Amino acid sequence: MALSLGFHIIFACIGMVMPFFMAVAHYKWLRTGNEVYRNLTKAWSKGVAIFFATGAVSGTVLSFELGLLWPVFMEHAGPIFGMPFSLEGTAFFIEAIALGFFLYGWNRFNAWFHWFTGVVVGISGLVSGILVVAANAWMNSPAGFDYVNGEYLNIDPIKAMFNDAWFSQALHMSIAAFVATGFAVAGIHALMMLKGKNVAFHAKAFRIAAAFGAVAAILQPISGDISAKDVARRQPAKLAAMEAHFHTEEKAPLIIGGIPDMQEKKVNYAIKIPGGLSFLAHGDFNAEVTGLDKIPEENQPPVAVTHYAFQIMVGLGVVMMIIALLYFLALWKKKQWLQKRWLLRLFVIATPMGFIAIEAGWTVTEVGRQPWIINGIMRTADAVTPMPGIVYSFYIFTAVYLSLSFIVAFLLYRQIRMVGKLYDHSSEPSKAI
Template sequence: MDDLLYARAQMGMSLAFHIIFAAAGIALPLLMVLSDLKARRTGDADYAVLSRKLAKGTAILFAVGAVSGTVLSFELGLLWPDFMGTYGEVIGLPFALEGTAFFTEAVFLGIYLYGRERISPGLHLFSGVMVALSGAASAFFVTLVNAFMNHPAGFTPTLGGPVNVDPLAAMFSPGWQHQTAHTLLACYQASAFAMAGIHAFVLLRHPGAAFHRKALSVALPLACISALLQPLVGDLSAKQIAHHQPVKLAAAESLFETQRGAPLNVGGLEIPKALSILAFADPNAEVKGLNDFPRDEWPPVAKVHLAFQVMVLTGGAMALLAVVTLLLRWRLEAWPEDRRVLWGWLLCGPLGGVAMEAGWLVTEWGRQPWIIRGVMRTADAVTPVPNLAVPFWTFTLVYLFLGVMVTFLLVRQVAGTLPGRESAEVAHGH
């Protein structure tokens, strides 16, 4: 591989790793607060134990997210110096605000973890809410940077660099609402589905495990709501892309020729006129094909198309499971515990993470060959420093080590609540 490919691979690997743990670090505080609220309302010790477990998980993931996020901030400057050096003044504001949100989250997480018995219950709960809000704010501000890279605004490009800079206009570039909502929902969906899958697995082996039934009742509402909202937000995002990034839409659908009444391709099945309806709310609308654009501005079509298909199919499977679960919840007036439903949640547990990674790949691959669409090419932003294979393989090994350690620690957290151990957890209140 050449140095450009090594730089892109290192950034991609770092982001792929960071996204999973950062997403869990964003969503677990919300689940932690929901468990805390249930414990206060019902007086049930199991919910208190769950809240403590989720708090410990949040602390672990926060630490890993901090490490990987710090690495990413260095990589932005070291691997892409022209991007940060030229456009840092344009898009620096959300980076600064993300740092503020990060430190706010750290402060309140410390209060929540160590102040349970030292401060009033109301203040303790407030600190948990602030952890959840600060985590969401961090994701919000970082996603604004990505929205800018996909649809730059707030400056006038010139050969000498950007002029007439408006940091607020750059931060809230067109489409920011859809992209930030899509990202936050993906974080909640991936984490809630993973949590539901874990507890469904235990319940399949130990049907009478009360703790895991209650944990599932905390995860399922968030999982179902996010799974049903995500396709709606995704539709709005697709319409934005159709109007402002038509080459990305054409690559996602592997559409080479411009068509009126373009079909939607899902898993090899063509739905007549569906793409025109989804993109422009008109069954006869024209959808531009790749051949309408210069060949050197095409993204990697096969990769974008495959990632898009994975995102749509996994998202559809999760939405279908959410519908079935909510219908059973309405009929039974309780969350279903049928083995077939539990198997569904077990099998779909990893799909939220898969869909999130696939969606991120659609966004990033679909923007190529630009680092800032239409303004700066990726090849023009990469560092001139040679031998980028060395940091790539070094960081690959570091991330593998971190991944193994985090997985080990999280498995220990779950193992402590298995039947035979959970009674001790409840008795000791931790």
């Protein structure tokens, strides 16, 4: 399940965001008549189609795995949180239909209606992602039922879908998707500009992607703060694992980096900011923060994995936020920076950072909830299938995902090379930026 989710989440995020890049480029073509924007729209639309198909395949595998790997979980949880999944299916169908209209609607539809179908692709993809996150949020904050003597009674699917965690998780995940996709796309186009290939074309693509990614990177700490306060209230064990916070105390320090020592119950080589964790968790530098010492050992998450993943997520997020601030400073005050190759190199270096941060953040969400699959209600060990031979299906799914990865990489590489042959041949990156 971890392999499948780790693979699918990349394509899901790209599918949520890339249609908006495509729609902006299309809008600019309709408003300006500049053929470069039309070419860019067509190039990006082919990428959207590739990622949509791959995301559909990997998402379908996930739906089968829910029943195959977690039968006890689905038996009890299915009727409760099935609504967001069914609505997600509806959003997926709308996205598929709208994408078909957009891909085959050139010179067949009214120009603005054709543009609108591209917008629908983006909106439906974003809604689809939010609905899936709502289902996961329910696992972190179960609601919409009464748990009495091992039975799930008085089920309310609406309350389950709009649980206490859905907003903070959906907001954080949606912004993360824009950060990751924005920086990845901008980095690829920045690399092409540094090579002096089709600079006018890639510069326009870079500016659209960089704008989305940079704005999202600056907003992400706000959503992170909302998420941290929510986790502190609902899942103190997860927060304690994220920060490797072993001892309950007031004025709890914020830990940056460090290596958790599970035997000595301390963190070595860490930078500590006094009162920082208390403030981030409760908005008060003097507030008490629950440590792992208040959590029964059998209910504690794996501390090292959760802590390292959290540090990776936050660290990469900070790096991308700094790059975003530099980019906007260049646009606003330091125009001469736009003529420097180092700015493009920063985006190239940041190309994979967003998706690494997403994988790390998803690890925090899932590993930090352990040992529960439904927080405080059902343990993961009680939900997993007892069926033998599952390892062979794991090998099959791994082979499928590796094959899809190679195919997607090949198709994207070919698409980029085709763009290089078809479009503009300017060679001055500084002017184009």
